[in-house]
Amino acid sequence: MLYNRNSDFKIVTEEHKDIPAISCRDVSVSFGAVSALSDISIDLPLGVIHAVVGQNGAGKTTFARVIAGIVKPDSGSLLINGKKIVLGSVASSRSTGIELVHQSFALPPSFTVAEALEYGSGGGIGLFKKRDLNNRWRRHLEALEMDIDPRHLIQDLPIELQQAVEIARALFSNANILILDEPTAVLSPSGIAGLFKRLRRLRDTGVTIILVLHKIREIWEIADTITVLRKGKLIDGPMELGWTKPESLAPMIMGAKSLKENISRKSDENSENKVLDQKAISTLLKSKKHALEIEGVSTETTDHEVSLENMSIKVYQDEIVGIAGVEGNGQVTLLRVLAGLSDISKGKIKICGQEVTHFNLSKRRLLGLRIIPFDRNMEGLSLTSELWENWVASELAVTPLIRWINPMKIKERCKISMSEWDVAYNSPEQKASDLSGGNCQKLILSRELNDEAGMVVAAQPTRGLDIGATNFVWTTLERARSRGCGVLLISSDLDELFKISDRILVMLSGSIIRELNPPYDLEKAGRAMVGESG
Amino acid sequence: MIEFHEFLVAILRSGTPLIYAALAGVIVHRSGVWHLGLEGIMIIGACVTIIGIVLTNSFIVAILSAIIICIIVSILQWFVIEKLKANQIIVGLGITGIGIGGTAFAVESIFGSLAAISAPFGIPRVGDTFGPYSGLSILVFIMPFAVLSLWVLLLRSRFGLRLAAAGEHPFAARSVGANPSIMRLIAFCVGGLFCALAGAELAAGSLQIFAQNMVAGRGFMGFAAVIFGGGHPVGSAFAAMFFSIVSVVGIRMQIHLGNFVSHDLLLCLPYIVTVLGIWIAARAKGRTNSASQPSELRDQ
Numbered sequence: 001m002l003y004n005r006n007s008d009f010k011i012v013t014e015e016h017k018d019i020p021a022i023s024c025r026d027v028s029v030s031f032g033a034v035s036a037l038s039d040i041s042i043d044l045p046l047g048v049i050h051a052v053v054g055q056n057g058a059g060k061t062t063f064a065r066v067i068a069g070i071v072k073p074d075s076g077s078l079l080i081n082g083k084k085i086v087l088g089s090v091a092s093s094r095s096t097g098i099e100l101v102h103q104s105f106a107l108p109p110s111f112t113v114a115e116a117l118e119y120g121s122g123g124g125i126g127l128f129k130k131r132d133l134n135n136r137w138r139r140h141l142e143a144l145e146m147d148i149d150p151r152h153l154i155q156d157l158p159i160e161l162q163q164a165v166e167i168a169r170a171l172f173s174n175a176n177i178l179i180l181d182e183p184t185a186v187l188s189p190s191g192i193a194g195l196f197k198r199l200r201r202l203r204d205t206g207v208t209i210i211l212v213l214h215k216i217r218e219i220w221e222i223a224d225t226i227t228v229l230r231k232g233k234l235i236d237g238p239m240e241l242g243w244t245k246p247e248s249l250a251p252m253i254m255g256a257k258s259l260k261e262n263i264s265r266k267s268d269e270n271s272e273n274k275v276l277d278q279k280a281i282s283t284l285l286k287s288k289k290h291a292l293e294i295e296g297v298s299t300e301t302t303d304h305e306v307s308l309e310n311m312s313i314k315v316y317q318d319e320i321v322g323i324a325g326v327e328g329n330g331q332v333t334l335l336r337v338l339a340g341l342s343d344i345s346k347g348k349i350k351i352c353g354q355e356v357t358h359f360n361l362s363k364r365r366l367l368g369l370r371i372i373p374f375d376r377n378m379e380g381l382s383l384t385s386e387l388w389e390n391w392v393a394s395e396l397a398v399t400p401l402i403r404w405i406n407p408m409k410i411k412e413r414c415k416i417s418m419s420e421w422d423v424a425y426n427s428p429e430q431k432a433s434d435l436s437g438g439n440c441q442k443l444i445l446s447r448e449l450n451d452e453a454g455m456v457v458a459a460q461p462t463r464g465l466d467i468g469a470t471n472f473v474w475t476t477l478e479r480a481r482s483r484g485c486g487v488l489l490i491s492s493d494l495d496e497l498f499k500i501s502d503r504i505l506v507m508l509s510g511s512i513i514r515e516l517n518p519p520y521d522l523e524k525a526g527r528a529m530v531g532e533s534g
Numbered sequence: 535m536i537e538f539h540e541f542l543v544a545i546l547r548s549g550t551p552l553i554y555a556a557l558a559g560v561i562v563h564r565s566g567v568w569h570l571g572l573e574g575i576m577i578i579g580a581c582v583t584i585i586g587i588v589l590t591n592s593f594i595v596a597i598l599s600a601i602i603i604c605i606i607v608s609i610l611q612w613f614v615i616e617k618l619k620a621n622q623i624i625v626g627l628g629i630t631g632i633g634i635g636g637t638a639f640a641v642e643s644i645f646g647s648l649a650a651i652s653a654p655f656g657i658p659r660v661g662d663t664f665g666p667y668s669g670l671s672i673l674v675f676i677m678p679f680a681v682l683s684l685w686v687l688l689l690r691s692r693f694g695l696r697l698a699a700a701g702e703h704p705f706a707a708r709s710v711g712a713n714p715s716i717m718r719l720i721a722f723c724v725g726g727l728f729c730a731l732a733g734a735e736l737a738a739g740s741l742q743i744f745a746q747n748m749v750a751g752r753g754f755m756g757f758a759a760v761i762f763g764g765g766h767p768v769g770s771a772f773a774a775m776f777f778s779i780v781s782v783v784g785i786r787m788q789i790h791l792g793n794f795v796s797h798d799l800l801l802c803l804p805y806i807v808t809v810l811g812i813w814i815a816a817r818a819k820g821r822t823n824s825a826s827q828p829s830e831l832r833d834q
Contacts, residue, residue, distance in 0.1 A: 069711075102709060107706055108703040111698070119707075119710065119712075122692060125687070126692025128690060
């Protein structure tokens with residue numbers, strides 16, 4: 001099993017040196033009328049780290065799932081180590097040594113670590129004693145140098161460790177091809193470094209690794225080859241890293257049209273800078289107004305959330321204030337407090353000068369507060385509702401309960417708004433679950449950032465988005481700023497914060513511990529985030 | 535002392551069908567479905583057992599046919615929920631309706647009237663070696679072993695973990711190669727077996743009689759025990775036992791307090807306790823660990 005994997009592996013590698021680990025022939029997948037992958041033919045060599053890149057909806061996840069046997073392609077064939085396998089069967093993919101680590105981790109939350117590792121490790125009835133089970137998996141985790149107690153519940157583990165458990169599960173079954181779907185999206189910078197170290201070690205033992213990624217910096221850090229997908233088609237790949245440059249990768253990923261948008265974004269930036277210069281002059285003449293004032297806010301300690309302690313934040317009407325911090329330091333509580341969902345035990349909150357401490361969310365919205373929540377699928381949208389219903393929801397929330405509405409008119413307005421905001425959709429009546437992550441976020445932005453918005457709180461607004469959509473969100477926030485909106489950007493991505501924040505507040509254990517001003521220093525910010533001084 | 539033995543016998547008699555029903559509910563619950571068809575499948579088990587004994591004069595044939603028919607009805611319930619994608623709550627209640635109406639129809643078409651039918655004999659008794667407990671059926675004595683084996687199967691086996699994963703996180707189950715739909719089918723089949731035993735014990739354990747709607751909410755109490763016990767086989771069995779203690783105490787109180795307290799109020803006692811029990815369980819646990827709806831594989 002795992003413990004003598006290395007020696008087994010060398011032999012396999014020697015024998016099949018020239019045979020690709022995975023070779024796809026004309027694989028096509030469509031979901032209903034939408035084509036997710038069309039005629040993909042690709043050979044991925046053995047024993048290296050492959051990056052599969054592309055925008056949201058480019059078909060990366062589908063590609064990974066086809067190889068893992070979760071999605072059955074409409075046509076085509078798949079050869080693993082030179083042997084043809086049955087398509088659309090997880091069992092047959094796993095028996096050839098393919099394991100997939102999912103984007104959002106697929107572990108039952110109420111299981112213990114040992115149970116979560118055990119249930120997928122074989123068929124049959126498989127009786128066990130609890131102590132044996134824990135000991136067996138403790139040994140396995142120790143062999144992988146993972147410091148996880150097998151008795152812990154999955155739901156109590158931080159997200160890095162959940163991912164580690166998934167990797168441990170994948171490696172137990174003698175995986176020789178490991179696929180990770182967006183593994184870095186949920187990790188902190190140190191978590192990513194740890195993951196990459198682990199992956200390199202695995203590659204050196206002979207495991208072929210396929211990474212679905214979309215941050216170019218990470219690709220350059222880890223990958224040996226790159227494969228680019230766009231709109232379900234193979235653009236190029238696998239290219240060896242030495243043969244290509246980061247600058248030439250972006251156009252391949254985004255396509256010509258998106259690239260143009262990117263350039264226009266740059267010119268926007270220039271014009272905005274001018275506006276800002278004028279603003280700078282005008283602010284010398286008159287004092288600025290606050291869009292958001294949080295004065296000494298504390299919350300009661302609860303089991304679920306990190307409590308806030310004497311937190312004070314002020315956001316002016318034309319600035320973007322970043323909240324940096326490792327996830328789980330009270331960012332969720334802060335957002336809940338701002339949304340009026342959590343009670344505060346002391347302190348005051350003001351929006352555009354008006355005290356709102358005891359206001360509910362709809363009253364706060366009337367004053368211009370807009371929230372882009374952490375989890376767009378759970379809190380931002382109702383995935384089972386239609387697009388126009390999602391779009392109009394916030395507007396209807398502040399109108400009287402009994403009021404005549406005209407769906408036809410709303411749908412028309414929704415259509416106009418969605419095309420303004422560049423949401424790719426088929427009809428306003430389609431379900432929100434049909435949209436990709438980037439389009440979901442655009443739909444939320446189109447709903448929230450209307451003219452009445454005076455204070456925008458954006459929580460991880462670009463998490464899991466591709467380059468194009470990320471730029472779109474950034475531009476939108478900057479436009480909001482230049483229109484006189486205050487923006488509070490809660491993010492754990494320092495690149496993002498450095499790029500668009502006017503100043504950054506570092507949050508640790510429910511308090512603001514430092515303010516950073518440009519030019520930002522990555523090392524300083526990183527140290528501040530973990531509470532070290534200097 | 536004799537008083538105590540009588541009390542225990544009464545509890546075991548009324549509690550055993552409830553516990554079997556709760557076991558059926560537990561395995562189906564862990565696979566991700568709320569088993570609201572318990573009542574209906576249980577009454578089918580009761581009816582088939584009695585009709586089988588009357589028509590074939592053989593207990594073995596009767597109980598086997600009850601088990602087979604209950605499993606078939608369970609598969610029907612699974613099919614409608616899983617393959618026709620109907621709402622599981624509505625389907626469960628529908629199965630209950632089919633059970634109550636279908637047994638009445640069967641009795642009338644075979645015997646020509648809706649009167650209660652009595653069988654010449656019931657489930658074999660344990661015999662005189664057990665002293666004051668000699669009148670109990672063998673199913674009462676099998677019950678603790680059934681609880682224990684279900685506990686081992688669900689909580690101490692890889693199969694049980696796969697079943698729970700299918701209920702809690704179907705996508706996770708699918709991604710390790712377990713088919714959640716097949717897992718639920720197995721759960722429903724085992725559930726059908728336990729429902730048949732519950733019905734058989736209720737109708738032929740001590741009474742040897744089948745009357746219209748004789749289950750009288752015991753299936754729903756079994757389901758309540760599942761929730762009260764948090765989907766745990768042993769916990770749910772104890773919850774069912776607790777409900778039956780309350781109902782026996784209620785009957786005793788009728789004898790002693792019948793003149794002072796309303797007779798109807800005492801009869802409601804087990805149902806009131808059931809509702810209270812569910813309420814307490816919901817407060818204590820916050821949630822059960824099973825999906826309330828079989829979730830679907832979402833791509834992307």
